[in-house]
Amino acid sequence: MNVRLVRSQSQIAYGEFSLASQHPYRRTPWTNAKAPDLATFEALASETFAQLPNEVLMQCGHVQISLAEYADDDVLNALGIEDPSELLGLFEGSGLAQDGGSNFTGKLPNRIWLFRRPILDYWASGEETLGDIVAHVLIHEIGHHFGLSDEDMERIEEAADVQML
Known part of the structure; x- marks a missing residue:
C-alpha cells in the first residue's frame, strides 16, 4: 500500500x-x-435482558441491573482480585436458593453489576461481538441469582441465542 x-x-x-x-x-x-459509554452500555444490557427467555425473565423479579466502569476496591478486595479488569460482572444479594426472591424491608435489592471497561477490554482481545459478551456476563450473573449450574446457564444462553435470531 x-x-x-x-x-x-x-x-x-x-x-x-x-x-x-x-x-x-x-x-x-x-x-x-468510539467505545460505547455507560448510557449506550445500559441500553445494550437492557435490550439483551429483554430478549432472554420468558421463563428466565419471570423468575428474575426485582433484580436490578447496574453498570459501573470497574468494581470498587471493597468488592475487589473481598473477592481477592488484584486486577480490576478481571471482573466483568457480579451478582450482589441473596440468590433465590437463599430466599432472594422475597422483597421485605431492610434488605438490599438483588443486583447484577456489569463493569464496562473490563467487558470492553475482553471484547477488544477476542472475536466475540460486544452483544454476545454482555449477554454471556448477564446470563452468568443471573445464573448466580438462581443458583444454577454452568450447564443450566449454557442452556439459557443457547435459548437466548435462538430468540435473538
Whole structure:
C-alpha cells in the first residue's frame, strides 16, 4: 500500500504532515467510532435482558441491573482480585436458593453489576461481538441469582441465542 503524505505551505513551515484526504481510511465509518459509554452500555444490557427467555425473565423479579466502569476496591478486595479488569460482572444479594426472591424491608435489592471497561477490554482481545459478551456476563450473573449450574446457564444462553435470531 502506498501512503502519500501531503504538505501544505503552512505545514512545511512548521514541519507538520497530514495524510491525503483521498485515502480510503478517511472515508470509513470506523475512523470516528468510539467505545460505547455507560448510557449506550445500559441500553445494550437492557435490550439483551429483554430478549432472554420468558421463563428466565419471570423468575428474575426485582433484580436490578447496574453498570459501573470497574468494581470498587471493597468488592475487589473481598473477592481477592488484584486486577480490576478481571471482573466483568457480579451478582450482589441473596440468590433465590437463599430466599432472594422475597422483597421485605431492610434488605438490599438483588443486583447484577456489569463493569464496562473490563467487558470492553475482553471484547477488544477476542472475536466475540460486544452483544454476545454482555449477554454471556448477564446470563452468568443471573445464573448466580438462581443458583444454577454452568450447564443450566449454557442452556439459557443457547435459548437466548435462538430468540435473538
